[in-house]
Amino acid sequence: DQQVKQNSPSLSVQEGRISILNCDYTNSMFDYFLWYKKYPAEGPTFLISISSIKDKNEDGRFTVFLNKSAKHLSLHIVPSQPGDSAVYFCAATKLSGAGSYQLTFGKGTKLSVIP
Amino acid sequence: NAGVMQNPRHLVRRRGQEARLRCSPMKGHSHVYWYRQLPEEGLKFMVYLQKENIIDESGMPKERFSAEFPKEGPSILRIQQVVRGDSAAYFCASSRGADEKLFFGSGTQLSVL
Numbered sequence: 001d002q003q004v005k006q007n008s009p010s011l012s013v014q015e016g017r018i019s020i021l022n023c024d025y026t027n028s029m030f031d032y033f034l035w036y037k038k039y040p041a042e043g044p045t046f047l048i049s050i051s052s053i054k055d056k057n058e059d060g061r062f063t064v065f066l067n068k069s070a071k072h073l074s075l076h077i078v079p080s081q082p083g084d085s086a087v088y089f090c091a092a093t094k095l096s097g098a099g100s101y102q103l104t105f106g107k108g109t110k111l112s113v114i115p
Numbered sequence: 116n117a118g119v120m121q122n123p124r125h126l127v128r129r130r131g132q133e134a135r136l137r138c139s140p141m142k143g144h145s146h147v148y149w150y151r152q153l154p155e156e157g158l159k160f161m162v163y164l165q166k167e168n169i170i171d172e173s174g175m176p177k178e179r180f181s182a183e184f185p186k187e188g189p190s191i192l193r194i195q196q197v198v199r200g201d202s203a204a205y206f207c208a209s210s211r212g213a214d215e216k217l218f219f220g221s222g223t224q225l226s227v228l
Contacts, residue, residue, distance in 0.1 A: 101163055
């Protein structure tokens, strides 16, 4: 029972263009969403997050959009750079209440930015 | 300021042996979490510990797996009598407080032959 789904295992984008990574969730109790970036042989690194009370959060080249009615979020990277090539994990949790440390992860999307 | 340190990076065990994975949290962090990533899967929560206490082990398999975070030294994830299905990447994370951001280590890749 996958509660967080990333349906695209991989994505290739030209340098300078926009990368859009998608994530869907099924558990309506989730109220906090995070994106992690992972390079080979390293642990996931926190990238950006969004609370369910917002529909957009921006940090430099990275913007996360949340559509609660569709239970969908997306990560936009613009402009994409070769150093952005990594696996991106979407994660969700219930911030309200105990157990917010229990992140539910998607399977990840491998982004390749082509120079 | 060193990050979360895990060792070993790679661990090879034969079926039936024991595996011990170590995790030292970031300086100033007293909350430790273990996650497991099976091949082609996302990370899954296993256990949450504070010093000398297991707070939440709801994600731990019921048998053969145990975790501890002693007063002194690193947190240990112990897997007894390993089977091939235990082959995975095991990530440790730490945080300063219970509801604060998690910082992940580089993981231990366990391979069971």
